[in-house]
Amino acid sequence: MKVIHHTRPQADVTVNGVTITAEAIAAEAQNHPMPRGKPGWAWRAAAGALVLREILLQEARARGIAPAAIELEADKWETEDEALIRQLLEEAIAPAVVDEARLRAVYDAAPDRFRGPSLFEAAHILFPAAADDAQARAAALERAHAVLAELRRNPGRFSVLAAEHSACPSRTNGGLLGQLASGDTVPEFEAALATMDEGSISENPVETRYGVHLIRLDARVRGDTLPFASVLPQLRAAQEKTDWVHASRAYVQALTGRAQVTGIDLRQTSWLNAQEPA
Structure with a gap:
């Protein structure tokens, strides 16, 4: 990934030649409250979020995905961009196969964690x-x-x-x-x-x-300890979510590695390295 740094703050950013304006980044920054003592964090977080969105949209379009929005709740539907990103991730990330023996080991290590209501x-x-x-x-x-x-x-x-x-x-x-x-x-x-x-x-x-x-x-x-069979669906769902997060992060990192991004160092973005920038 080629990264070109700009010396002036709040510069435009490009993703494979597509420009994300400083004005768009400033508007997005309103959704990223700045932590105390971290000047510039909100702008970097906003720029990183818009870069990620653009990378995913470009990949979805390159794959020829046609947006098919779904209803999120009563009378509230996905936007076209939201649908494209969701469909891309559904297509690109295969569901993990959860090993039940692995979940059994988690349960057996601390069965007291799994109790009915107290x-x-x-x-x-x-x-x-x-x-x-x-x-x-x-x-x-x-x-x-x-x-x-x-x-x-x-x-x-x-x-x-x-x-x-x-x-x-x-x-x-x-x-x-x-x-x-x-x-x-x-x-x-x-x-x-x-x-x-x-x-x-x-x-x-x-x-x-x-x-x-x-x-x-x-x-x-105190509630009774629940049998493994009754907590298995909960354990499986939690493991599937964890595996999906790991797989999606790896996928995003691979896409980012192939992208030409200018105007921001993506190593400073939390979504790429799973930690907040210093």
């Missing part, structure tokens, strides 16, 4: 704050720490303090949430429950999209 009985005190409101979050955390300090002195006051401070309707019942199954609560809340001992109160306030919680775990019943 059941929890818990109570909480909610201090509401939107996830994007830093001031409200800070105030909620301060209130939660103050109440937690009181709970450490007198855990038996949980119900009373829930009635006084919680913004959840469960406050009228001492913060009791009843029986919860895996998946009934947001992931952050469930993760906290999974690490707590029965009868304990969370060591620190727990933040979720709803605000800040103090949690008491009253009881837990």
Whole structure:
């Protein structure tokens, strides 16, 4: 692959003679928020994404693929370019043959990972704050720490303090949430429950999209270990996805290696080497 560097920032890029303008790259950069301390990252990421798209479209057209858009959801269809890229990858990347014995070895190495839903009985005190409101979050955390300090002195006051401070309707019942199954609560809340001992109160306030919680775990019943046959479809799907990602990356790298690209060093693009540029 021949790469020619431009000295000025935000220059045009070409792919096998097809120009991707700096204006198009700047527009695409809006979809790539810049990480802190990485000036120029958004432009490089946007340029890399457009280069990849152009390489794939050129290959699809060279193969004579006719776009056949599919409906993604009700009244929302693929664009012609999206259809071409999807069809190219379907044609070029053969489905991997998953070795069931390999999946069995994964299961046997840690069967405890594969359990049915756990059941929890818990109570909480909610201090509401939107996830994007830093001031409200800070105030909620301060209130939660103050109440937690009181709970450490007198855990038996949980119900009373829930009635006084919680913004959840469960406050009228001492913060009791009843029986919860895996998946009934947001992931952050469930993760906290999974690490707590029965009868304990969370060591620190727990933040979720709803605000800040103090949690008491009253009881837990862990789900039974699931038999291999019942988790096999899940394991197979995960392995097929992993294999497809590896195969598609190798395919893209091969196409890129044959392309003549000017204006950007593709070694700095995360989609090519599976890591973010420094």
